[in-house]
Amino acid sequence: MSERDAAAQQLEQWKAKNENKIGYATNSAGIGIVNPMTSLTIGKYGLIPLRDWQMIEHLSHFHRERIPERIVHAKGAGAFGVFECTKELSEYTSSSVFESVGKKTPIAVRFSNVAGNMGSADSVRDPRGFAIKFYTEEGIWDLVGNNTPIFFMRDPILFPMFIHTQKRNPVTNLRDWDAFWDYFSLTPMCVHQVMFLFSDRGIPNGHRHQHGYGSHTFSLIDKNRKLTWCKFIYKTNQGIENFEDPKEAERIAGEDPDYATRDLYNAIQNAKESGNNDYPSWTFYIQVMTPEQAKQQKFNVFDLTKVWPHKNFPLIKVGKFQLNRNPSNYFAEIEQLAFSPNNLTPGIGDSPDRMLQARMYSYQDAHRYRIGANFQQLPVNKPVNPRNNFQRDGLMSFYNQGGAPNYYPNSFGGPHPDSEAANWTPPPQQFEGKEDYYPEFFDEDNYSQPKVFWERVLNNDEKTRLVKNLASTIKLTKRDIQERTADMFANVSEDLGARLKQQLFGKSKVVHL
Template sequence: MSPNNVLTTASGAPVADNQNSRSAGPRGPLLLDDFQLIEKLAHFNRENIPERRVHAKGSGAYGSFTVTRDISDFTRARLFESVGKQTPVFLRFSTVGGERGSADTERDPRGFAVKFYTEEGNWDIVGNNTPVFFIRDPLKFPDFIHSQKRLAQSNLKSAQAMWDFWSYTPEALHQITILFSDRGIPDGYRHMHGFGSHTYSLINAKGERHWVKWHFKTQQGIRNLTPEAAARLAGTDPDYAQRDLFNAIERGNFPRWNVFIQVMSEAQAAGHEQNPFDVTQTWSQKAFPLVKVGELELNRNPLNYFAEVEQAAFAPSNLVPGVGLSPDRMLQGRVFAYADAQRYRVGTNYQQLPVNAPRSPVNHHQRDGAMAFGSNGGAAPNYEPNSNAEAPKQSRQHGEPALALEGAADRYDQRSDTDYYSHAGALFRLMSDQQRTLLLNNIAGSMAGVSVEVVRHQLQHFFKADPAYGEGIAQALGMPLNQAPGHSKQTR
């Protein structure tokens, strides 16, 4: 037998018998010194790492990003330095609120997270298939997710909790309108757009900063599922989106996205009436048109789901010179929360795993921790400054230009901007009659069984976005208009 075919323990020792446990006689009890038995059972008990609190169920694939336009006026990032340049990527799609065993066809936003393995380190864009989000302050994120998850007593999801929270969160209405529209249930992952959602920044060689929004437009065309089709697939093929993505790539039908940016100068942002860092609102594409900068293709499936998809770790704190963050409150919160979640979920050294490891040199002073790979830094000092001429040193040339800040530190009311409704109302008015009917029926169906108090509280938001929006929901719920808060003859 070839040495390559000999079964071994994790420590490399050959296994003589993998069919029978050691026992005291043929009928006797098992023995504690059966290391193979203990190792197999102990490892089995630990095969599942804690699932992500959000985006638990996902699919992923490898591919490449190709530059199609010179944007050196905006960024010094080397992955954009020449037209035609390619950078390897890993993209993970996901549902947001469901557990790992949930159906791919639930009405839910879809995660769209891209890891660029650049020559200057890993850069992550951690976004969704929607350009906005439900909340604008990370202090409310645990509350929002708790309202979407299972109740403490019954362990059941609750429409009452969901709409109760939303009725007190008017800034969520824009995302709600998207979620319950005809685009609320994408037909797999290949036929949907992706968005960075947040405002990010690009920094050029002159040290000039521009604010940007990232858009990934599917070349496959938008396709969505009806509620009826989604429910059928949830019962017959709950892994529908994952199967579709995997099989398409295996067939050589590689999905592609056109990559665009919207660009806003710091001066434009300072004079902009709308807060450009509010993730519950979009930027006007008339004022800030889409600029195509590249194409993204997925062309290789992972060989092992757990190693490459489940352990894939994304964080907006993964940046490279020439790309940066912004004062977006939600983005600022995610910079901490995402990396911290990976340290808890996967482990202290999660960035050393192959799917997360940079393709560029790594030189730092972090040592030890569970599952440290390689030499653990060897004999090199793990402090800085030091007298070792070969030790890594800081490089000021890679720093960002100063960002001017002002104002006294305080807990400023994030709702001082009360424009919760204009974007949702504009989206509603853009819809066709068929799209509006579907939206109204979807929302009414979701609110079935919700208390009258919560329904009445939420209805006022629909009316403020557009009178026809509120009237349609009230009628779909069977509520007389004279009992609907926010309705009046003047609104008709």
């Protein structure tokens, strides 16, 4: 073997393990291929006849080798591992994942960039997706989060609008900073997340050196159907590392655009080969809040642009997970890996978070378009427990349940309702008010928590870098957008606004608070 890194040696390692197992080349039906290097022709220089099934199958499959990329989170990396419970949570939930100390659950994790396409670089400034799939004996639990505890909006109708500003201009096919900052400066609910994005945290040093958050408010339901609101947080045990200098991140984007993907693969492979068990790992926490406490808060606890203050709702350590297996095939196990926020196993529920409510529909619908109606039959997505439902047929249905009745009710022994389900479903909730559009929801407090982030979380060097990062792209926009954006940040803090205006216009007096 050479001394190249583990990722570069993948083919050598495969050969060493399989050299004596390789048979002859076949088509998809198992029929031997005559010659994989030449087409069937009429004479040496003649035409290719239609009956060259070998070539036709080869090209036809090639045409279909790529499924549509995800609209968001297209560029990603992933691995497999195990979650271990370190604190049983029967006080809050009947979930089997947290039923006893030492309980282990297999998981899959996918990291991703939000805005870029599949060819984008790993070291660009962009939020990172951080999603976990738990293969529990009660079904699939998908915890679909990011590397930030908040997001850009609190209402899902804005999500397509926001994404359009992050994608390429439909005429020029280039990144459009006018659209980017025009939208943000007109949508002040985004300011908290924008400050995270343009801080050091906006460019993590690989996937292993970032925290993850379920972000939304979820619910935990105990065996008596008592509900507790919950946040999920997972902190890296490798330590937080970011690219503080954007120029360094740009250099790596040019030299090694797959930097984070390579780093994750090599970390797992090196730990496996060395036997030191030094696999990438995270510690898992929750925050909990009773419904009574939720009513007493001065902010909407279901608002995705807000965090729950740790001082009032401290982190509770409940588990840990490590990633100890790289995918055996990236397309099969990572590109086709599909997460759905509505996959909530017994003891874990949703909340009135508007964004979560919409994602519970949107993800499933997107997967059916991208992968097909039976995407949850794929090995990487299927549950480990038995499945009995009334869904049949459709593209690539591997598990059509034989001759079982595909309707209900029936008198032929088909699946029946789960008699235990009523014990873990959320208790009835009461909502009051008229059905209407409520535009004031748009303008709920957008600046208090960003002010805390500026004044209490960031040190002066971090503030300086944040302002410099913001100005680097705001200055590329037209003047009225620059002024509007600077005024928005001044609503967070006079100091922040003054520093930003100094960077943009070189006129404002800087006030250090």
